[in-house]
Amino acid sequence: MQRVRQRQPQDFDRVLSSMCTKPHPRAHEAAVEFLATNPGDPATYQTVADLEADAIDQLGDIAGLDTAFGYIASGGTEANIQAVHAARNLADGTDTAGSGMPNIVAPTSVHFSVTKAAEMLGVELRTVPVDDDYRADLDAVSAAVDDETQLVIGVAGSTEYGRVDPIPAMTELAHDADANMHVDASWGGFILPFTDYEWSFADAPIDSMAIDPHKFGQAPVPAGGLLARERETVDALAVDTPYLETTSQATLTGTRSGAGVAGAVAAMDELWPAGYRQQYRDQQANADFLAEEFADRGIDVAEPTLPLVTASLSPATFEALRDEEWRIARTADGDLRIVCMPHVRRASLEAFLADLDRVRA
Amino acid sequence: MQRVRQRQPQDFDRVLSSMCTKPHPRAHEAAVEFLATNPGDPATYQTVADLEADAIDQLGDIAGLDTAFGYIASGGTEANIQAVHAARNLADGTDTAGSGMPNIVAPTSVHFSVTKAAEMLGVELRTVPVDDDYRADLDAVSAAVDDETQLVIGVAGSTEYGRVDPIPAMTELAHDADANMHVDASWGGFILPFTDYEWSFADAPIDSMAIDPHKFGQAPVPAGGLLARERETVDALAVDTPYLETTSQATLTGTRSGAGVAGAVAAMDELWPAGYRQQYRDQQANADFLAEEFADRGIDVAEPTLPLVTASLSPATFEALRDEEWRIARTADGDLRIVCMPHVRRASLEAFLADLDRVRA
Known part of the structure; x- marks a missing residue:
C-alpha cells in the first residue's frame, strides 16, 4: 500500500478539462459493494447479467429505444470500436460489397477511437470536413459515401466544441448507400434528452449508439454503453455463437467488473x-x-x-x-x-x- | 439502489469454478480509494500512469523481465487480442509476408479470446492438437507454421487442465519462421514462478505475455496485464503515435479505471x-x-x-x-x-x- x-x-x-466526473454517491456505494464480490462466480455473472439488462433498458429509455439491445462496455472507445466491428461483420455477411476496401465515413471531429477501430478492423476511415459551426458537412458526407461504405458515424456532443452533427440527414445518406448509421453520444447522451437536438433512436432510424454512464451519467469508470436497434447488431459481434446466451461474448474485454454495471444502474435509478x-x-x-x-x-x-x-x-x-x-x-x-x-x-x-x-x- | x-x-x-477470486483486503482498499477519484483528471492520469509503471515493473519481476514494457489491460482477453494485434502490425511493417492470408498458430487449448482476436484482426487462426497430456503437440505446431505465420501462442496454465505448453521449443519454431511468440499466462502467471516450469521471459526468448493480476494475483477486476520484451511491440498498437507518451493510446479501452491499477499494485506489494x-x-x-x-x-x-x-x-x-x-x-x-x-x-x-x-x- x-x-x-x-x-x-x-x-x-x-x-x-475532464469529460468524466465524480461518481454520484449512490453509484459509488453500489460500485464498492460489487467490487467486493466475485466476478468469476456464475451466481454473480447472473447478477451482473440481470443488472446489465436493467442498464440497457434504462439507456434505451434515455436514447429513445423501446426495445434496446447492447451491453455495458468499458467506455466509449470500446462502444465505438464494436459499432464499426458489427457494421463490418454485417456487411461481410450480405456479400453485396464490391472488390474495393470497405470504408466508414465520419467527420474530422470524430473521436480518436474510430481511427483505432478502422486500423484494427481493416476498414478505411474517410474523414470529411466540418462546417463553420464544427458540424459534419453534409455535402462532404454525401460525396464520401459509396458502395463500399459500411458505416456512417455522427457525433452528438463533440469532444472539442460539444456540437451535434445533423443526425437525421446523415442517417438518410447512410441508409441510401445500404450502410449503417452510428451515433457517438458518449459524452452527450445524458444531457441531450433535455435539449431540442435530433440525436436519438427516436429522432432518426439510426442503428447504433455509444452512450456512457461514466460521463454525464455520473457512474464510476468503467461504464460505457453500446446500444443497438436490432439484435443482429450485437449478434454480429459474437464469434461462433450466432445467438448469444450472454452478452459477454460480444464484448471486447471478456471478464467484466460488476462495479461498473452496478454503479451505472444505481446512478440512473437515482437521477433519470x-x-x-x-x-x-x-x-x-x-x-x-x-x-x-x-x-x-x-x-x-x-x-x-x-x-x-x-x-x-x-x-x-x-x-x-x-x-x-x-x-x-x-x-x-x-x-x-x-x-x-x-x-x-x-x-x-x-x-x-x-x-x-x-x-x- | x-x-x-x-x-x-x-x-x-x-x-x-472461477478463475478469479476475492481481492486481497489491501487491494480492495486501494481500489475503493481510487474508485472515488476522477479518471479524467490529468493529475489522476499521472497518478495512474505512475502506478501503472510500478505495476508493469512488478509484473516484469514476476515474469523474468528486467525491463518490461506493456500496460494494465482490462483482462486476459484484451491482453491476448493486443498481442495478436501487435504481431500483425509488426509483420505488416516488415512487408516480408507473401500473398497469402496471415496466420497465427495456437493449440486447441488456447483461450476463446484468441478466436475473437483473429476474427477482429483479419488473420487466420490455425489451431493444432494437444498431446496426451493436453499440451501443444510440437510436431503439429511445426507443421502449421509457415511464411505467413505472424504469431505462435503457447498457454502457461490452460483453462481446462492447467497445463503448460512446451514454451521454449514453441518459441524456437516461431522464431525460425520469423514469427513472434506469445505466452498466455493469464491464470498461471502468479503461481508458475514457484514451479519448475519453463514459461517466462527468463526461460525462453518469448516476445509477449498475458498475465492477470485479477486472477491468482488477488487484485480486483479489471486488472489484466500485457507484457512485452521490446518497446516496439507496445508501440505497434498505437495509431498515429509511433512513440507513446502514455500507454493509454495502446489500450483497447481508452479511459481506464484507476481502481484496477491501484488494486494490482497494492496486491503485488503485499504478496510478492x-x-x-x-x-x-x-x-x-x-x-x-x-x-x-x-x-x-x-x-x-x-x-x-x-x-x-x-x-x-x-x-x-x-x-x-x-x-x-x-x-x-x-x-x-x-x-x-x-x-x-x-x-x-x-x-x-x-x-x-x-x-x-x-x-x-
Whole structure:
C-alpha cells in the first residue's frame, strides 16, 4: 500500500478539462459493494447479467429505444470500436460489397477511437470536413459515401466544441448507400434528452449508439454503453455463437467488473430523468456564464450549445493558468476547452476567471 | 439502489469454478480509494500512469523481465487480442509476408479470446492438437507454421487442465519462421514462478505475455496485464503515435479505471513473493488432496500439475451437486473442473466431497 498511499490523486475543484466526473454517491456505494464480490462466480455473472439488462433498458429509455439491445462496455472507445466491428461483420455477411476496401465515413471531429477501430478492423476511415459551426458537412458526407461504405458515424456532443452533427440527414445518406448509421453520444447522451437536438433512436432510424454512464451519467469508470436497434447488431459481434446466451461474448474485454454495471444502474435509478435534467440546466447555465465572461473580456469564444466552452487564449496565458494548478486542456488548434461536468461549480469558474484576470493583467 | 440491493451476489464458499477470486483486503482498499477519484483528471492520469509503471515493473519481476514494457489491460482477453494485434502490425511493417492470408498458430487449448482476436484482426487462426497430456503437440505446431505465420501462442496454465505448453521449443519454431511468440499466462502467471516450469521471459526468448493480476494475483477486476520484451511491440498498437507518451493510446479501452491499477499494485506489494508462494503451496496441496480423494473413489482424474483438478463425473452427479448450490463448471468434453483459487479452503473441498458421496450413494 505504501506506493499507493503516496500517490493520492487531487480533488475535483480545479478540474475543468475532464469529460468524466465524480461518481454520484449512490453509484459509488453500489460500485464498492460489487467490487467486493466475485466476478468469476456464475451466481454473480447472473447478477451482473440481470443488472446489465436493467442498464440497457434504462439507456434505451434515455436514447429513445423501446426495445434496446447492447451491453455495458468499458467506455466509449470500446462502444465505438464494436459499432464499426458489427457494421463490418454485417456487411461481410450480405456479400453485396464490391472488390474495393470497405470504408466508414465520419467527420474530422470524430473521436480518436474510430481511427483505432478502422486500423484494427481493416476498414478505411474517410474523414470529411466540418462546417463553420464544427458540424459534419453534409455535402462532404454525401460525396464520401459509396458502395463500399459500411458505416456512417455522427457525433452528438463533440469532444472539442460539444456540437451535434445533423443526425437525421446523415442517417438518410447512410441508409441510401445500404450502410449503417452510428451515433457517438458518449459524452452527450445524458444531457441531450433535455435539449431540442435530433440525436436519438427516436429522432432518426439510426442503428447504433455509444452512450456512457461514466460521463454525464455520473457512474464510476468503467461504464460505457453500446446500444443497438436490432439484435443482429450485437449478434454480429459474437464469434461462433450466432445467438448469444450472454452478452459477454460480444464484448471486447471478456471478464467484466460488476462495479461498473452496478454503479451505472444505481446512478440512473437515482437521477433519470429529474436529476439529469437539473444537472443539464445547471451546467448549461455555467457554460453560458463562462462564455459571456470570456466575451466581456474580448476573448473569442464559440457559442456553448452544450455545456462545453471553447475559447481563444494565448499559450502564455494558458500555461500561467496551468501553473495556478487549473486542470485545463486545449483543442488540436490550441484553443482553451472547458467542460462543465457535474463536479464543476460556479464558484470554481469565478475563481478561475479571477486567476485569468490576474495572469492577463 | 433498490434494484442493486435486491441482487446481492453470493459469497465465495461454494465457488469452485472461477478463475478469479476475492481481492486481497489491501487491494480492495486501494481500489475503493481510487474508485472515488476522477479518471479524467490529468493529475489522476499521472497518478495512474505512475502506478501503472510500478505495476508493469512488478509484473516484469514476476515474469523474468528486467525491463518490461506493456500496460494494465482490462483482462486476459484484451491482453491476448493486443498481442495478436501487435504481431500483425509488426509483420505488416516488415512487408516480408507473401500473398497469402496471415496466420497465427495456437493449440486447441488456447483461450476463446484468441478466436475473437483473429476474427477482429483479419488473420487466420490455425489451431493444432494437444498431446496426451493436453499440451501443444510440437510436431503439429511445426507443421502449421509457415511464411505467413505472424504469431505462435503457447498457454502457461490452460483453462481446462492447467497445463503448460512446451514454451521454449514453441518459441524456437516461431522464431525460425520469423514469427513472434506469445505466452498466455493469464491464470498461471502468479503461481508458475514457484514451479519448475519453463514459461517466462527468463526461460525462453518469448516476445509477449498475458498475465492477470485479477486472477491468482488477488487484485480486483479489471486488472489484466500485457507484457512485452521490446518497446516496439507496445508501440505497434498505437495509431498515429509511433512513440507513446502514455500507454493509454495502446489500450483497447481508452479511459481506464484507476481502481484496477491501484488494486494490482497494492496486491503485488503485499504478496510478492512470499504471499504468492504460500498461496501456491496451499492451493497445490488442496488440488493434490482433491485429486487423491477422487482417485480413491474410483473417479478418473487428470494429474493436477497446477492447482486445477479435472475429473470424470456423470452428468447426473454433476447436476445433483449443482442443486446443492456448488458453483462448478465442466470442460468442453463434459469433465468436472475445479479451480483451487485462493478463496477455496480445505473445509469447502471436504464439504464438497461429503456432498459428492451423498449424491452418488
